[in-house]
Amino acid sequence: MEKNLKFVAYAGIFIGTGVALGYLLAAIPNVELVTATIFIAGYLIGKGGGTLVGILTFGIFSSLNPYGMPPLPLLFTQILAGGIIGFTGGFIKGRWEGIISFTLSGVFLTLFYDIITNASGYFLFPQKNTFIAYMIAGIGFSGVHILSNGVIFPTLLFPLTKNLKRRLL
Numbered sequence: 001m002e003k004n005l006k007f008v009a010y011a012g013i014f015i016g017t018g019v020a021l022g023y024l025l026a027a028i029p030n031v032e033l034v035t036a037t038i039f040i041a042g043y044l045i046g047k048g049g050g051t052l053v054g055i056l057t058f059g060i061f062s063s064l065n066p067y068g069m070p071p072l073p074l075l076f077t078q079i080l081a082g083g084i085i086g087f088t089g090g091f092i093k094g095r096w097e098g099i100i101s102f103t104l105s106g107v108f109l110t111l112f113y114d115i116i117t118n119a120s121g122y123f124l125f126p127q128k129n130t131f132i133a134y135m136i137a138g139i140g141f142s143g144v145h146i147l148s149n150g151v152i153f154p155t156l157l158f159p160l161t162k163n164l165k166r167r168l169l
Contacts, residue, residue: 007045010168011053014041018057019064026066030145034061035110036157038082042089043161044168050086058082073123081113099154102161106153107146114142 018037025032038057042050058078063069070078088109092101118138122131 007049010045011041011049011056014038014045014053015056015060018053019061022057022061023066030141031148032145033152034058034082035085035113035149036106036152038085039089039105039109039153040157040161040164042086042091043093044164045090046093047087047090050088050090051083052086054082054084054086055079071120071124073120074117077116077120078113081109081116084112085109099158102158103150103154106149106157110146110149111142114138114145118142 014037018034018041021033021037034057038050038054041053045053058081062075062078069075088105092105115135118134119131121134
């Protein structure tokens with residue numbers, strides 16, 4: 001019983017933190033802490049918990065976004081990506097826990113997120129050249145996003161994870 005309560009409490013804290021940090025930095029295009037929050041949730045409370053936190057965090061953040069709710073294909077891909085990010089955080093625990101694995105996780109998970117969310121625009125306007133146009137138009141934004149998470153994961157998330165791991169688990 002106590003373990004279930006701790007899980008629910010931790011999941012709720014991570015979901016609330018992820019949503020709040022998403023709103024906090026919403027005015028800065030493609031610099032965000034939502035991905036890092038979801039990843040650390042998976043790392044600390046496991047693959048299933050991280051998946052749940054990712055799904056709910058992006059579901060709430062995107063649905064209640066101050067700039068408006070995204071179209072359904074984009075909302076679906078954001079939620080899917082959030083689940084995968086949280087799962088990956090739980091997956092690497094005990095396998096690859098070094099700073100390099102955190103850096104690579106930040107870079108490749110962000111790349112994955114950007115590819116599937118940029119590609120989701122195609123489902124709104126499925127014409128001959130729209131897929132390539134969406135992917136090309138997103139390159140600059142994706143570059144900033146990948147670079148920022150490539151810095152956030154090793155410099156902020158890695159040391160934070162080590163500290164929280166000692167205190168929470």
